[in-house]
Amino acid sequence: METNRGSEGILSEEMSEKRESIVELLKTAYFMELETVMNYVTNSVNPDGVRAQEVKESVEEDIQEELGHAQQFAARIKELYGVVPGSMEFEAVQDKLQPADDQIDVVHTIKGVIDAEAGAIQHYTRIVEETEEVDPVTQDMVIAILHDEQGHMRLFEGFLREYVAEGKA
Amino acid sequence: METNRGSEGILSEEMSEKRESIVELLKTAYFMELETVMNYVTNSVNPDGVRAQEVKESVEEDIQEELGHAQQFAARIKELYGVVPGSMEFEAVQDKLQPADDQIDVVHTIKGVIDAEAGAIQHYTRIVEETEEVDPVTQDMVIAILHDEQGHMRLFEGFLREYVAEGKA
Amino acid sequence: METNRGSEGILSEEMSEKRESIVELLKTAYFMELETVMNYVTNSVNPDGVRAQEVKESVEEDIQEELGHAQQFAARIKELYGVVPGSMEFEAVQDKLQPADDQIDVVHTIKGVIDAEAGAIQHYTRIVEETEEVDPVTQDMVIAILHDEQGHMRLFEGFLREYVAEGKA
Amino acid sequence: METNRGSEGILSEEMSEKRESIVELLKTAYFMELETVMNYVTNSVNPDGVRAQEVKESVEEDIQEELGHAQQFAARIKELYGVVPGSMEFEAVQDKLQPADDQIDVVHTIKGVIDAEAGAIQHYTRIVEETEEVDPVTQDMVIAILHDEQGHMRLFEGFLREYVAEGKA
Amino acid sequence: METNRGSEGILSEEMSEKRESIVELLKTAYFMELETVMNYVTNSVNPDGVRAQEVKESVEEDIQEELGHAQQFAARIKELYGVVPGSMEFEAVQDKLQPADDQIDVVHTIKGVIDAEAGAIQHYTRIVEETEEVDPVTQDMVIAILHDEQGHMRLFEGFLREYVAEGKA
Amino acid sequence: METNRGSEGILSEEMSEKRESIVELLKTAYFMELETVMNYVTNSVNPDGVRAQEVKESVEEDIQEELGHAQQFAARIKELYGVVPGSMEFEAVQDKLQPADDQIDVVHTIKGVIDAEAGAIQHYTRIVEETEEVDPVTQDMVIAILHDEQGHMRLFEGFLREYVAEGKA
Amino acid sequence: METNRGSEGILSEEMSEKRESIVELLKTAYFMELETVMNYVTNSVNPDGVRAQEVKESVEEDIQEELGHAQQFAARIKELYGVVPGSMEFEAVQDKLQPADDQIDVVHTIKGVIDAEAGAIQHYTRIVEETEEVDPVTQDMVIAILHDEQGHMRLFEGFLREYVAEGKA
Amino acid sequence: METNRGSEGILSEEMSEKRESIVELLKTAYFMELETVMNYVTNSVNPDGVRAQEVKESVEEDIQEELGHAQQFAARIKELYGVVPGSMEFEAVQDKLQPADDQIDVVHTIKGVIDAEAGAIQHYTRIVEETEEVDPVTQDMVIAILHDEQGHMRLFEGFLREYVAEGKA
Amino acid sequence: METNRGSEGILSEEMSEKRESIVELLKTAYFMELETVMNYVTNSVNPDGVRAQEVKESVEEDIQEELGHAQQFAARIKELYGVVPGSMEFEAVQDKLQPADDQIDVVHTIKGVIDAEAGAIQHYTRIVEETEEVDPVTQDMVIAILHDEQGHMRLFEGFLREYVAEGKA
Amino acid sequence: METNRGSEGILSEEMSEKRESIVELLKTAYFMELETVMNYVTNSVNPDGVRAQEVKESVEEDIQEELGHAQQFAARIKELYGVVPGSMEFEAVQDKLQPADDQIDVVHTIKGVIDAEAGAIQHYTRIVEETEEVDPVTQDMVIAILHDEQGHMRLFEGFLREYVAEGKA
Amino acid sequence: METNRGSEGILSEEMSEKRESIVELLKTAYFMELETVMNYVTNSVNPDGVRAQEVKESVEEDIQEELGHAQQFAARIKELYGVVPGSMEFEAVQDKLQPADDQIDVVHTIKGVIDAEAGAIQHYTRIVEETEEVDPVTQDMVIAILHDEQGHMRLFEGFLREYVAEGKA
Amino acid sequence: METNRGSEGILSEEMSEKRESIVELLKTAYFMELETVMNYVTNSVNPDGVRAQEVKESVEEDIQEELGHAQQFAARIKELYGVVPGSMEFEAVQDKLQPADDQIDVVHTIKGVIDAEAGAIQHYTRIVEETEEVDPVTQDMVIAILHDEQGHMRLFEGFLREYVAEGKA
Numbered sequence A, B, C, D, E, F, G, H, I, J, K, L: 001m002e003t004n005r006g007s008e009g010i011l012s013e014e015m016s017e018k019r020e021s022i023v024e025l026l027k028t029a030y031f032m033e034l035e036t037v038m039n040y041v042t043n044s045v046n047p048d049g050v051r052a053q054e055v056k057e058s059v060e061e062d063i064q065e066e067l068g069h070a071q072q073f074a075a076r077i078k079e080l081y082g083v084v085p086g087s088m089e090f091e092a093v094q095d096k097l098q099p100a101d102d103q104i105d106v107v108h109t110i111k112g113v114i115d116a117e118a119g120a121i122q123h124y125t126r127i128v129e130e131t132e133e134v135d136p137v138t139q140d141m142v143i144a145i146l147h148d149e150q151g152h153m154r155l156f157e158g159f160l161r162e163y164v165a166e167g168k169a
Helices: A013-043 A050-079 A106-131 A136-165 B013-043 B050-079 B106-131 B136-165 C013-043 C050-079 C106-131 C136-165 D013-043 D050-079 D106-131 D136-165 E013-043 E050-079 E106-131 E136-165 F013-043 F050-079 F106-131 F136-165 G013-043 G050-079 G106-131 G136-165 H013-043 H050-079 H106-131 H136-165 I013-043 I050-079 I106-131 I136-165 J013-043 J050-079 J106-131 J136-165 K013-043 K050-079 K106-131 K136-165 L013-043 L050-079 L106-131 L136-165
Strands: none
Touching (some): A013 A050, A013 A106, A013 B013, A050 B013, A050 B050, A050 C050, A050 C136, A050 E050, A106 A136, A136 E050, A136 I050, A136 I136, A136 K136, B013 B050, B013 B106, B013 B136, B050 B106, B050 B136, B050 J050, B050 K050, B050 K136, B106 B136, B136 C136, B136 F050, B136 F136, B136 J050, C013 C050, C013 D013, C013 D050, C050 C106, C050 C136, C050 D013, C050 D050, C050 E050, C050 E136, C050 F136, C106 C136, C136 F136, D013 D106, D013 D136, D050 D106, D050 D136, D050 F050, D050 F136, D050 H050, D136 E136, D136 G050, D136 G136, D136 H050, E013 E106, E013 I013, E050 E106, E050 E136, E050 G136, E050 I013, E106 E136, E136 G136, F013 F050, F013 F106, F013 F136, F013 J050, F050 F106, F050 F136, F050 H050, F050 J013, F050 J050, F106 F136, G013 G050, G013 G106, G013 G136, G013 H013, G050 G106, G050 H013, G050 H050, G050 I050, G050 L136, G106 G136, H013 H050, H050 H106, H050 H136, H106 H136, H136 J050, H136 J136, H136 L136, I013 I050, I013 I106, I050 I106, I050 I136, I136 K050, I136 L050, J013 J136, J050 K050, J106 J136, J136 K050, J136 L050, J136 L136, K013 K106, K013 L013, K013 L050, K050 K136, K050 L013, K106 K136, L013 L050, L013 L136, L050 L136, L106 L136
């Protein structure tokens, strides 16, 4: 294996450019997780119905997990000599996860979650590629988070299948 | 005591107008708490220094408390037949709590927290007044949250005094 | 604020008449909670079906909470120099919460819970009014219980909406 | 040992008549436990005095245990294809456990508990006999509950002896 | 009561033949539980859908309980001087609990669980009969396990009723 | 409801006079609780006898609760821009709670506790009145503490009744 | 099934003779457990060696269990209107469980445990027989204890086999 | 301070005589604690009455503590190269702690406990003296146990005073 | 690093062939773990002897760990759009882990465990290779499991060395 | 070693004079600890500033420890046949621990703590000397408390050094 | 991906040379962690001052973490067929982490920690490179440890910045 | 008892010489414990075999205890105005505790532990003598640690006896 890493790896002086590009990717990931926290609080309360209860509970349990992801991203930004951004730089993008017109429409929430998770999976897959061989610590951390998001997406895809089978989605 | 409450109080048909105006106040409170969560995660990571450590830990411990407040506001909105808003309606306002130019500048963070808490105290004081005698449940819940915020503000005012005494703020 | 409270407030000699009328209200509340305990045990076991499972679990979790309410009411009656009544004075009133003809009929249970909670909310709202400025301790305690019941009712209203939307209720 | 049990024992088709008669016995037991819960809440609050404190605490600790018994009876009724009855079918019978005229009269409470426990012991002894060789699961469950009730009765018989020895009962 | 038990009961020399026949019954029970563990892991993961979620969770919670049963059977075989069999002697029999063709078909899983539990109930009922008066320890242990299995079967029968009522099973 | 509260309520500049008068009331309350801690430690050790044991345990359990009250009062004084006083300003007033001449005289302790609790109830009732509509946070906090003290007093009144009935008090 | 039980079963007046004979059996069992506690404390300390360590730990863990058995026997004696005997009536019988001449002789301890457990198993098997159909509560309790003792004996029989295989026992 | 300790203190070759005399004292202590365990189990069950309840609970809580003392004595005997004795060497001496003629006679139990504790205090005081300057580890351990026993004796002396004051002892 | 991963990595449409081949490897791993669970239950009970106790405990502690591995494999199969197989597809292969002819032969068990772990290590090493750069999430999960298995194998290799040194293996 | 101790040591009749003089020393210690509790509550709230936070937390954590010391002193007074004094005998002496003029002056608090701890160390050192050879139980208890106080004093001496180094103290 | 791994990967016969070179790297890492444990204990006690308190606590919390790392390295050495070295092979290298001349000099400690962590990061980065593709288990373990060390170094770099800003470092 | 202690005991100015000589003894003890930690980590991993397992576990459990001792010694050095030494002053002396030539040689480890403990016992016995009457706090702390070390040594002496008996040591 050829390698041009400095003695302290990604924290080395000579790696600063690469480091900064990773920091930018992590900032985007940071805000993705925070927006998810926000919308999961919202969606753990709004929907009505017995089946919605299961969806709401799944969403509510994930709030802490997603907040934990955000905190991991923030800590890693700091470790890579970056500055964690404030709320003024936040821009909402999860348009599919906004409240439904009718709170009985739990399919709306399910699709919103799948959409948000798919976006996260794409972005984190890219971080895994970008950090290959240059920053194994970030890579390892993101792979673990990626696993969580794949699990969530697959769970909600399963939820969706039921409604599709019933002709409701 | 004169009272025009219906038999089910604030959940009654005849109270719907009052109820909607309370819901609007709660939505504002909901986003205030969520923005605080966001900026507290940021400010529990960014600052440098030994004394900053104390500030960071105070801020980090409050993240869960503030998130809990947001969840209480969300649940109350739902109980009052309102709809909890999604991230697209979120607008950042805590301009004092953005990251400092130099992460060693912990006074910046302290002032930002005081500013945010003062804003919350004003808004929650108003909710307490608005709900007087018409919605004791919301009032009781908000008084408890108000107590938390007063405690936070006073703690950070104390932090600030040290730097003022040292001529650094 | 004009006030005619004695030095020990509601426990004073001169407040005895008011105190007794509050005790009567609390006795009614006490039996309401105990009947709810009884019917929640019943309804946490009887219904059949996957969705019923969610309803049964919600009901089962509330048993302890409602029993706790009953114990709070009993303790307060004692504190106000009253005597907690025995089972011979109990009269069942929750006719909507009796077992359905078919245990698969979970809508029956949901409607029964809403009916019982609505009755409690009306009675507790009245206690909050009656204790205003004369017995803040009872008032504070009942507001907290009222909050719980509002939350339960709204949850089951949400359950009902799903069945209404499906044309089953 | 001669046995006419079907292949699934008490749950078999051919055992339905026997099963129904057991269910009836269990319903009676179910209400006995619920009335005990009710009167134990009452008697864990009403009595006055230092020695009453010991009695009140014994009674209060048993509330959870008796509620647990009620839930076991309810679950078993369901398992035996019965329907757990609602509050409208409840009839109070523990006339000895009603509040005393004077709350300082703790002997009244002690005698009431003994009376209620003796009633339970008689009924559960009968269930043990009725289920012999036909429903070992119900029998096993009821023997365990019977053990609890025997222990309670003996404890309160011991309490009573003290007052008898003092000439107060 | 006439009895020909030796002084150490089922562990006595003279009871060896009876003991061996009980051991054979326990080996069958041991493999039943292990196959259930295997299929419950499978069925706690495969099914899709919101309602399936409730079923999956019920199944997943039981994995530990069933494994515990298997360990109890293994320990009892050893106590009765038998040898617990290894995987080479295992033969799968729960053909109804194999994965469905379509993972949305949760009725398939429910029926499979009922079938497996019914088989267990029949076999354990027989053990209870066989051990009557000769091995009360095994009998007592199996009655407790039998109770668990009856409860599981009745729960899943309740699940099934919902789908039957909806015309889906 | 007419109100002249400033935007930050009781923490506002214009409320400073009212605030200071509340702080004075809280200082008195603070020392009341501390004296109670002191005398409860004393009275949880001194008395002799089996019945005294029950009294001592009641008193010992309350030590932590009363200390917690003192800490709440201290924190609130600080939040209202006051200074918590030191031991030099402390003056003992609970003359009824001093050790009895004979440690077997548990009635002495019971009466002392009732006297101290009655004094606290009077003072806290006054704080509740004084803070009405001007400082809901303090009011809410004090109502909760008032509830605790009412419960204690009623328990010890019950203890006293036993001795009265026996002609020993 | 023919039965001559009174309405309260074993606690009935007419069962007093049978009850007393059971109490005598329970007293013997009570002292057996206490002697086991005593010798297990001794044998959890005396032996030397690495393999002895495993034996000592097995023995030490059982101390609490055996003490628990003793307390169960004591409680049951009381419930059956008997009097638990004091230390003056105690007579040691476990001559095989006394300290070995050489503390390295762990086989001595193993054989002593087997001997003591075999004695317990014989006695408890007799109690199970004596209580059949007349005192199911005692029977049920003793069966559970019997199960524990069978498990202990079989474990130590296994230990012994190793030494036999090595030609040391 | 003159000292003739060897380099390893009490474990040294030259200290063997002294060590053996300490071991003899510890054996006596060991059996004292075990007899106390035995009689405390008995006395935590036998007495009748409300006040007896307080005594029984005090005694029952101490069972674990006394057993712990016995285990400490056993371990120390072993550490000093002694052999912990078995049950055959046990001789009962606590004649005052045997069951009373009438179980309502709780004074009998109280006096028995005081007598047993006084015996322990005398013996342990002697061990403290004998180990002075020669075996600080044993001394330290016994002082801590002595403290426990002094506390127990003083508590039961307090209990006794109540009955003396009532003219019952 | 050259890469042909799609935007969602291994979950992408274009990766389906690779995904299916990974799923096949995971199914084999899934059954390996389940067979290990089965044989570890068996081997945690069968062997006799003091040293066998250590082996049995090591094996018993691993049951939960191995079951957890099986559940991780099952979950990952589902996440990769596969179907977890049922018991009918299970085929036993661990012929070395079957019960020994003589239960005192613990070397038999040790060799069986080493054999089973070696097989797992080979298979998991292959999965790690196959998932390199195409499915980092599966790779990361399997590396962690591989670590566990390496640790187990090395522990049992150490056990075996003792018997080899003694000439018993 | 010459000794004139009676058979029960410090609790003996002949030791009563010595015992009383120890009781007097313990009373002083008791009030020292209670005054510390009082001033530590005060000083855990008053100071302002980031560095003050560290001091406040150290002080707050010690409140429970100091209260525990007070309770130990009280219990020992009782064990030595003394009477624990009430609040009327309390006299404040810790003049250095009163609130500073300016709450930003944390050096004031630090010096106050050192002063109070030094006083305690002197007094407890004296008790250790006075109890030498006559009351090893009290001595042992006080040595443990003395250790705590030495640790506190040294910590705050360290705090002070920082301010001295900065020229602020 | 080209690979020449044997079937059991790094544990294979053919990998022995590579394995031994990894073991050497792990031994160095093992001693680095143990020296850190040693110096962290030292530095968690020595420094004086309020700000030092924060540093000391950070260091103390890490002791367990670093010890855990050492244990992981030791276990991995064993798994790779190496022998963990003893204290005689230990050589101290962290000359920057020795005690300062003046314990008030906390900058000395901070710089020492940064120096030690930087050394660890360099060494672990090298292990990550050396194990790439040949020993993923070691690599995965070391990446996780590397993450911890990066986080520590960055925290102390932040601490240092404060002193630099104050012109003290 | 003659005494020349100053008012603050060992912390007094006039005791400085004595204090320094105690500090030197504590430094030696400090490094003894740290070397033990180091070698116990090593010896909790290296040995092979079933019986070695018991030894390894005993050693591993003691790591935390020995580390705790080291931290106690460090804290006491600081309290006595000493400076805890750094790793550069460490010199290894436990030559008997280095890894054996063959990891199957567990007797090597056992003897090494006994040798190290004996060394500690000698040194601590000396500290106990040196601190007699001048520093009871250090003495008390060291006696407790001495007790632990005596217990460890005796346990391993017991282990050794088994191998001696088998002719292997």
